[in-house]
Amino acid sequence: MDALDLSRIQFALNISFHILFPSITIALCWILFYFKLRFNLSGQQVWMRAYRFWVKIFALSFALGVVSGITMSFQFGTNWPGFMETVGNIAGPLLGYEVLTAFFLEATFLGIMLFGFNRVPNAVHTLATLIVAVGTTLSAFWILALNSWMQTPAGHEIRDGVVYAKDWMEIIFNPSFPYRFTHMLIASGLTASFFVAGISAYRLLKGDKKHAPRLALKTAVMAAAILTPLQIYVGDAHGLNSFEHQPAKIAAVEAVWHTEQGAPLLLFALPNEKEKRNDYAVSVPKMASLILTHDSNGTILGLNEFEGLHPPVMATFWSFRIMVGVGLLMLALSWIGALLILRKRHFPRWLLKAYVAATFSGWLATLAGWYVSEVGRQPWLVTGILKTKDAVTTVPSAHIALSLTAYALVYVVLLAAYLHTLRLMARRAVDVEEYEQQDISPQPASGSRLQAPGSKHALAHASNKNQTKLMNTAKTELN
Amino acid sequence: MDAYTLPIVFVGLMGLAILVYAILDGYDLGVGILLPLGDQHSDERDRMIASIGPFWDANETWLVLAVGLLLIAFPLAHSEILHHFYLPVAVMLIALILRGVAFDFRAKAAIAHQSLWDRCFKFGSLLTALSQGYMLGLYIVGFSYDIKSQLFAVLSATGVCAAYSYIGAAWLLYKTQGQLQQQARRWARLAGRFCLAGVLLVSLTNPLVNQDVFQRWFDFPEALYMLPVPLLCFALFAYNEKLLRNKTVLADSHCWRPLLSCALIFLLCFSGIAYSFFPYIVPGKLDIWQAASAPESLRFILYGAVVVVPCILLYTVYAYWVFRGKASDLKYY
Numbered sequence: 001m002d003a004l005d006l007s008r009i010q011f012a013l014n015i016s017f018h019i020l021f022p023s024i025t026i027a028l029c030w031i032l033f034y035f036k037l038r039f040n041l042s043g044q045q046v047w048m049r050a051y052r053f054w055v056k057i058f059a060l061s062f063a064l065g066v067v068s069g070i071t072m073s074f075q076f077g078t079n080w081p082g083f084m085e086t087v088g089n090i091a092g093p094l095l096g097y098e099v100l101t102a103f104f105l106e107a108t109f110l111g112i113m114l115f116g117f118n119r120v121p122n123a124v125h126t127l128a129t130l131i132v133a134v135g136t137t138l139s140a141f142w143i144l145a146l147n148s149w150m151q152t153p154a155g156h157e158i159r160d161g162v163v164y165a166k167d168w169m170e171i172i173f174n175p176s177f178p179y180r181f182t183h184m185l186i187a188s189g190l191t192a193s194f195f196v197a198g199i200s201a202y203r204l205l206k207g208d209k210k211h212a213p214r215l216a217l218k219t220a221v222m223a224a225a226i227l228t229p230l231q232i233y234v235g236d237a238h239g240l241n242s243f244e245h246q247p248a249k250i251a252a253v254e255a256v257w258h259t260e261q262g263a264p265l266l267l268f269a270l271p272n273e274k275e276k277r278n279d280y281a282v283s284v285p286k287m288a289s290l291i292l293t294h295d296s297n298g299t300i301l302g303l304n305e306f307e308g309l310h311p312p313v314m315a316t317f318w319s320f321r322i323m324v325g326v327g328l329l330m331l332a333l334s335w336i337g338a339l340l341i342l343r344k345r346h347f348p349r350w351l352l353k354a355y356v357a358a359t360f361s362g363w364l365a366t367l368a369g370w371y372v373s374e375v376g377r378q379p380w381l382v383t384g385i386l387k388t389k390d391a392v393t394t395v396p397s398a399h400i401a402l403s404l405t406a407y408a409l410v411y412v413v414l415l416a417a418y419l420h421t422l423r424l425m426a427r428r429a430v431d432v433e434e435y436e437q438q439d440i441s442p443q444p445a446s447g448s449r450l451q452a453p454g455s456k457h458a459l460a461h462a463s464n465k466n467q468t469k470l471m472n473t474a475k476t477e478l479n
Numbered sequence: 480m481d482a483y484t485l486p487i488v489f490v491g492l493m494g495l496a497i498l499v500y501a502i503l504d505g506y507d508l509g510v511g512i513l514l515p516l517g518d519q520h521s522d523e524r525d526r527m528i529a530s531i532g533p534f535w536d537a538n539e540t541w542l543v544l545a546v547g548l549l550l551i552a553f554p555l556a557h558s559e560i561l562h563h564f565y566l567p568v569a570v571m572l573i574a575l576i577l578r579g580v581a582f583d584f585r586a587k588a589a590i591a592h593q594s595l596w597d598r599c600f601k602f603g604s605l606l607t608a609l610s611q612g613y614m615l616g617l618y619i620v621g622f623s624y625d626i627k628s629q630l631f632a633v634l635s636a637t638g639v640c641a642a643y644s645y646i647g648a649a650w651l652l653y654k655t656q657g658q659l660q661q662q663a664r665r666w667a668r669l670a671g672r673f674c675l676a677g678v679l680l681v682s683l684t685n686p687l688v689n690q691d692v693f694q695r696w697f698d699f700p701e702a703l704y705m706l707p708v709p710l711l712c713f714a715l716f717a718y719n720e721k722l723l724r725n726k727t728v729l730a731d732s733h734c735w736r737p738l739l740s741c742a743l744i745f746l747l748c749f750s751g752i753a754y755s756f757f758p759y760i761v762p763g764k765l766d767i768w769q770a771a772s773a774p775e776s777l778r779f780i781l782y783g784a785v786v787v788v789p790c791i792l793l794y795t796v797y798a799y800w801v802f803r804g805k806a807s808d809l810k811y812y
Contacts, residue, residue: 056587059583060580060583060584060587063536063579063580063582063583064580066536066539066579067575067576067579067580068576069543070539070542070543070572070575070576071572071576073543073546073547073550074546074561074568074572076550076557077546077549077550077557077558077560077561077562078561078562078564078565078568078569081557081558081561081562084550084554084557084558085554085555085558088550088551088554088557088772088776089554089772089773089775089776090776092550092551092552092554092772092776092780093551093776093779093780095547095550095551096547096548096551096780096783096784097780097783099540099543099544099547100544100783100784100787100788100791101783101787103540103543103544104537104540104544104791104794104795105794107536107537107539107540108537108791108794108795108798109794109798110536111532111533111534111536111537111798111802112533112798112801114532114533115532115533115802116533116801116802119801119802120801162773164773164775164776165773165775165776165779168779393562393565394562395562395565399565399566400565402566402569403565403566403569406569406573407569407573410573410576410577414576414580417580417584417588421584421587421588424587424588425587
C-alpha cells in the first residue's frame with residue numbers, strides 16, 4: 001500500500017477512535033450539570049450520587065478524548081502537509097480558536113469539577129461543571145465549523161493555488177454548518193443518553209436497588225425520547241442541504257447511477273460500481289425524489305454527472321442505511337420507555353436488557369453518520385479546492401505502516417480497557433451501600449435548620465458549609 | 480499590524496506556549512519518571528500521582544496550543560518540521576496516550592491491573608520526555624541524520640529527561656511532606672547534576688555544530704548582552720544546590736524556592752535556544768516571515784488570542800490557587 005492509502009486508513013482510525021469519546025462527553029457533561037442543578041434545587045442526595053458515579057465515567061471518557069485528540073492535532077502536519085499548505089489560512093485560525101476557547105477551559109475546570117468539591121464553594125463547583133459543558137460544546141462548534149467549511153467552502157478566495165480568508169462570518173457560518181453542528185450536538189445527546197440508560201439498566205439488572213441508577217435511567221430515556229424525533233427532523237434538513245450543495249454525495253447515498261425523475265428509495269441493494277447498477281434492490285417507488293425534492297417526480301442528479309469525482313458508492317450507501325436504521329431503533333426504544341414512565345409503570349426486564357444492548361448504539365450511528373459525511377466528500381478533501389490525494393505526505397510508507405500498526409494496537413487495547421473498566425465501575429456501584437439515613441439526617445454540630453431526612457428543601461436552607469460537611473460524610477461512605 | 484510584525488508576535492506567543500508547556504508538563508512528566516523511585520509499599524506513589532491530579536490535563540493542553548500555533552501561524556514550517564519528526568512524534572503521541580489514560584485507569588481498574596497501569600504511566604512519561612528531547616536535539620543539529628547528530632540527539636533526550644526529573648522532584652518537594660518530601664530533596668539534587676551536565680553539553684555542542692549559532696554567541700559586542708543568560712543559569716543551579724543541601728528547604732516557607740529556580744532555569748535555557756535560532760523557524764532553511772500564514776488570518780486569530788490568553792492565564796492561576804497546599808489530602812471522587 002502507498003502513503004496515501006496508509007495515511008487515509010490511519011486518519012480514519014484515529015478520528016474514528018477519537019470521536020467515540022467526545023460524542024459521549026459533549027452531552028454527558030450537560031447531563032452532569034442537570035444532576036448538579038437538581039441537587040442544588042432539591043437538596044436530595046440522590047442527585048449528587050448520580051453525579052458522583054457519572055463524573056468518574058465522564059473523567060475517564062474525557063481523558064481518552066483528550067489523548068486521542070492530541071494525536072489528531074499532529075496528524076495534519078505529519079500526514080497531510082498539503083492540507084495546511086493550501087487551506088492553512090482557514091483551518092489554522094479555526095483550530096486555534098478551538099484550542100484557545102475550548103481546550104484550556106475544559107481541561108482546567110475539569111480539575112475543579114473532579115477534585116475541587118471540598119475546596120471551592122458549591123456554587124463554584126456547579127459553575128465549573130457548566131463551564132466544562134460549555135467548553136465541550138464550543139470545541140464542537142469550532143471543529144464542525146472547519147469540517148463544514150471543508151464540505152461546503154464559502155467566504156474565501158484563491159490566489160496562486162492558496163486559499164485566503166475573505167469573510168470570517170461566511171467561513172464559519174458556511175452553508176452546511178448550522179445543520180451539521182445541530183446534527184452532531186443531538187447525536188452526542190443521543191449517544192450519551194443511551195450510554196447512561198444502558199449502564200444504569202445494567203446496574204438495575206445486576207440487582208442494584210438504589211434510587212440513583214433508576215433516576216439516571218429515567219432522565220436518559222426521557223432525553224432520548226425528546227431528542228430522537230428532533231434528530232430525525234434535523235437529519236432530514238441536513239440531507240436536503242447536502243442535496244443542494246453536495247449532490248454527488250446524495251447520489252451515492254441513494255445509489256442513483258443515472259439522473260432520474262421519480263427516483264425510488266432503496267431499502268436494500270448491493271450497489272455495483274463496475275456495472276453501475278444496483279443488485280438485489282428492494283425499493284419504494286418515487287420515495288427518494290419525494291423526500292429530497294418534496295415532489296414525487298422530482299429530479300435527482302445521478303452519479304453519471306460526476307464521473308470520476310464521486311465518492312465510493314457502497315460505503316456511502318450502507319453507512320447511511322446503518323445510521324438511519326439505528327436511529328429508528330432508538331426511536332422505538334426511547335418511546336416505549338417514555339410511555340412507561342409517563343404511565344408510572346416499571347420497566348420490564350426485557351426492556352432493561354434492550355437498553356443494555358443499546359448502550360453503544362450512539363457510537364454506531366455517529367460513526368456511520370460521519371462515514372456518510374467524510375467518505376461522501378471523496379475524492380475531495382476540501383470540496384472543489386483540494387483533492388485528498390494531493391494533500392498527502394511524502395514520508396516513506398514503511399514509516400506510516402509502522403505508526404499505523406502501533407496506533408491500531410494501542411487503540412484496541414484502550415477500547416478493551418475502557419469497556420472493561422466501565423463494567424467494573426458499574427458492578428462496584430452495585431455493591432456500594434447507600435446510607436440514606438446518615439447522609440441526609442442532621443449531625444449534632446451542623447446547625448439546627450436542617451429538616452427531616454429526605455425533605456425536599458432540607459439542604460437548600462442549610463449553609464454552604466453544612467452542605468459540604470454532609471457531603472464529605474456521604475463521600476467517605478461511598479468510597 | 481502588518482506582515483512584518485505579525486510573525487514576530489506569533490513566534491513570541493508560540494515561544495510562550497512551548498516554555499509554559501515545558502515547565503508545567505515538565506514537572507508532571509518528571510513526577511511520572513520518578514514514580515518507580517517511590518516506595519511501593521506505602522501510599523507514596525498514590526501521593527505522587529495525587530500531586531499532579533488536577534493539573535496534568537491542562538498542562539498537556541499547552542502542547543496542543545504550541546503545535547496549534549505552529550500550524551496556524553507557520554504552516555510551511557509545521558509540515559517541514561513534522562515531516563522530519565514523523566516517527567519520534569508517533570512515539571511521543573503513543574507515550575502521551577498511555578500516560579494520560581493510565582492516570583484515570585489506575586484509579587478505577589481492578590487491583591490486579593493497577594501495577595500494569597502504573598507501568599504505563601512510568602514508561603509513558605519517560606518515553607514522552609525522551610522523544611521530546613530527541614526531537615530538540617535533532618532540531619538543534621538541523622535535522623541531520625549522521626552518527627554524530629544521532630548521538631547528540633540521544634544525549635539531548637537524556638538531558639530533557641533529567642531536566643523534567645529535576646523540576647518534577649522540585650514540584651514534589653513543594654507539594655508533599657514527610658518521608659516523600661525528604662526523598663524528593665535527594666532526587667532533586669541528583670537530577671540537578673544530570674541536568675546541569677546536559678545543559679553544559681548542549682550549550683557547548685550547539686555553537687560547534689552550527690556556524691550561525693557560533694557567531695551569535697561569540698560575536699562582540701552583541702554576545703555581551705546575552706552573557707547574563709548563561710551566567711544567571713549557572714548561578715541558579717548553584718543556588719538550588721545550596722538550598723537542597725540544607726534541610727530547612729523542607730519548611731513551608733522555603734519549599735517553593737527550588738521549583739521557582741527550576742522554572743527560571745527552564746526560562747533561561749529556552750531563551751538561549753530561541754536566541755540561537757531567531758528568526759529562523761526551521762534552522763538554516765525557513766525564517767518566520769517565509770513560513771508565516773496570510774496576515775488576515777493571523778490578525779483574526781490575534782484578536783481572539785489577546786482576549787483569551789490572559790483569561791487562560793488567570794483561570795490557570797485560579798486552579799493552582801484552589802489546589803494550593805500539600806497534596807496528601809487530595810481526594811478523587
